[in-house]
Amino acid sequence: MVTHGYAEAVPAKELARVDGFVWYVPHHGVYHPKKPGKLRVVFDCSASYKRESLKSHLLQGSDLTNNGDMDKEVIEYRIAVHLFGATSSPSVAIFTLMKTAEDNELEFGSDAAKFVKNDFYVDVGLKSVPTAAEALQLINSSKAMCMKGGFKLHKFLSNSRDTGSHQSRRNGKKYQEFKSQQGLTAH
Template sequence: MAEKGSVKDFVEKVHVSPEHKDLLLFLWWKNGDLDKEVIEYRMTVLLFGATSSPSVAIFTLMKTADDNEHEFGSDAAKFVKNDIYVDDGLKSVPTAAEAIQLINSSKAMCMNEGSKLHKFLSNSKEVLAAISPEKMVGSINSLNVSKDSLPIERTLGVVC
């Protein structure tokens, strides 16, 4: 099972505390007219593309795992904490049933904190059959998993 997603999806859920909003201040001119008065804006959520965005996203994932391990289990927490790198995750488990359980508990854990894991793929048709097509990686979400052969995919440089 592998999870692929976007740091942007997660970072947009991280709100900036009021005392730090001035650190994300930017200036804008109405309609791009440099002769107009400058308007000050402050970000209310962490922005995608900031140097800190990937590390904030990973910190947020770690906190999500710590805060929700008791409710969603240690396997989900370990996956979120140890098997996700930036915006890809990679995990092998012995059975399809374990993979399905891990997917469901990990998704629920992150959803509990207002974020979503998505773009899953697997080399098991049984696992893929348990995932709704909109949650699969784009290249396989239109496959008929009962008839079509699975394509070779890569995540974190590993062929899946």
């Protein structure tokens, strides 16, 4: 988390605050069996203290401190990115997605930018295009654009067999998988 800029050490001069502007958000790690080596940190923004919680103040719209060595000095960290699971999370996600499209339109094209800006609801995009070639171009450019903003697009569905894809079943659902021009599979 620290090496990727998602959290940062709190400067020593800010540790001894007496103004009451400190809030510790309970969190825990979750591992996904299909993503070995990746830890997803889940924050409880609803946790309350004296009937107050971080979530109630937001508008809607492995061991990281000492690696298990109890003799090492504890380093306090603070989150440097948005906490998901908060009341404001959907609005922040949509804003960030739109800003990513706006910032990268020149590099990836207006079709990808329009798709990301106009055809998404939170994290689901829906678009119909006339040809399989246009669909694959839109997928590739949109995926690349979104990666610039830290978003990974996946789970593309199609009713066209001309996409060079194949169908598979996952959890009882039929998915259409696309082979991108780079030879990667997006699903």
